[in-house]
Amino acid sequence: MANIKDIAKRAGVSVTSVSRVLNNHPYVREDKREAVLQAMEEFNYQRNINAVHLSKGETLLIGVVVPFTNHPYFGLLLEGIANEAMKNNYKLVLFQTNYEEKREIEALKMLQHKQIDSLIICSRICAWEVISQFTEYGPIVLCEDARNQNVSSTFIDHYMTFTNALEYLHNKGHRKIGYCIGRRAGANSRQRGKAYADFVRRIGESNSEDYVFYECLNFEHGEEVVQRLLKMDHPPTALLVTSDFAAAGIVTSCREKGIRIPVDLAIMGFDNQPIAKIMHITTLEIPLVEMGKKLLLQAIDRESNSHQEISVKLIERETV
Amino acid sequence: MANIKDIAKRAGVSVTSVSRVLNNHPYVREDKREAVLQAMEEFNYQRNINAVHLSKGETLLIGVVVPFTNHPYFGLLLEGIANEAMKNNYKLVLFQTNYEEKREIEALKMLQHKQIDSLIICSRICAWEVISQFTEYGPIVLCEDARNQNVSSTFIDHYMTFTNALEYLHNKGHRKIGYCIGRRAGANSRQRGKAYADFVRRIGESNSEDYVFYECLNFEHGEEVVQRLLKMDHPPTALLVTSDFAAAGIVTSCREKGIRIPVDLAIMGFDNQPIAKIMHITTLEIPLVEMGKKLLLQAIDRESNSHQEISVKLIERETV
DNA sequence: TTAATTTATGAAACGCATTTCATAGCAAGA
């Protein structure tokens, strides 16, 4: 394969001039530029991207860390990120971690080694102390409130959101309210747990672990929730479900078991995924595609860190 | 940042020896190896991956082209690919094309420019003539029958699968059978269309466009299908739906509208996604995760092209 | 003991484009 040197020789100019042509630098006389372009055509020249990367120290690649690719929440977020990446001529390197810390560290190391320019972490596992060791190597963007960290972030206030949702259910007359959530750990889960604890204390109920359902990520997990509900002596009369797909699973399972919604059980989903609309699930709209877009824009901003709070909107339908 | 030269100087050896240590080459005396390792520690040495890439001409990056990331079919396929990539120390570069040809070409160009070592195209748009121009630059792997092309492929025989499914419905007494599919174009869709055409001819029915539903990709599209069914004078009594999520949407919508399943309408899904199990949908199991794994293994095999046919399995449940 | 291997080591070439720096030519302003 021809390289820049061959082109230079053929066109009768220096490699510098060829490089200028490649990078649209103005200081090249028109006839020389023509000669270079023609030589490139003739040799079917392809510039070696890895040499460019080495030379420039950047790759136009942005890493994206997600626990699972096959999950509607991350799917939509990823879609937003991917669309914006496209527009800005960046490509994405996908890291599926399955929530293994070492996978996240691998991604951070790729940032350190300049194989990617920035890193978007959609769901964090590593401790802040670990993350902060890598901030010097390039922008790191989080999808959680990270205002007191040396990174950028786009997030929603889960404490407030959860509190509002609980109040809404409370106003509808519910006193025994439970919630379904993805993983036990994680900053967002902690915020929600705190909101829940504060809420039940405020209304004078007890904070029972029975009313919390973990690992509630997807449609198929809805069935397990309903199985557990059926075994309870005093089941909750309302559930906050942090995924529309899980909510849809619960609704479907309830129908099968004869649990009437919202009479016997009120369900409030999260995200406002298309499935929520079809199944008439009351939900909190989280603009995931828009969040993805913002995450990417923060990732390509090498100048400064920023923090954006995204607000959610209640979509009232028929399950509450 | 320290480079290999600094380490060499500090350890009192040549850069060659440092490189040997980095690459676990045996010909380095133990004491020198120690010295090098210590120097690296001391300087907190990080090897510049881009220099490695330039030098070696490979990146350990594999491109994956999908039309949408936010789709359960590709989500699962991607999961299989991602898991296997992890095991083999490869990373993935994601190309979301939204079925725009130029996006696919961008991916092919990254292969040409050696920014990725191989390319997996999960759903092709480009013509074979275009693809074949890039085969010289690295392995290209397709997710469709490409046995007569200069690429590798992992595929299922859609003609046979569709025929078998139609026969199955026929044996259950159905004569008016329709089908729902994603996009109109595409090699797989054509195979299915052909299978359908041949089948209806064989059983002496007419091949009506009315019985074909396009753009049937996701849960939310099920509702549209049911809307259309309700308006038909002679609706099909059975539907082959090439996505479990779409099938689930149809089932859900039918319940709402009072269409009894399978009495009024039989539904057969595709993929055997978890949602099919929960909703007791009869479906054809396509081992997507396994397919993803095979795709990746073919992608990292630089030696030779191969073709693997994957067989599907009928999972009988309650919607037929 | 000699010949043939194997082990160990480093200089230099290689992969390739970008960028800095020095220089020359030319035009506009003083």
Add this chain to the structure above:
DNA sequence: TCTTGCTATGAAATGCGTTTCATAAATTAA
């Protein structure tokens, strides 16, 4: 006419690790 200030151009340095090749030293085989 003499400065300034651009425009244009190329040599050389830079980014950095891998690999080839030549050579020396240490073993093993004959």
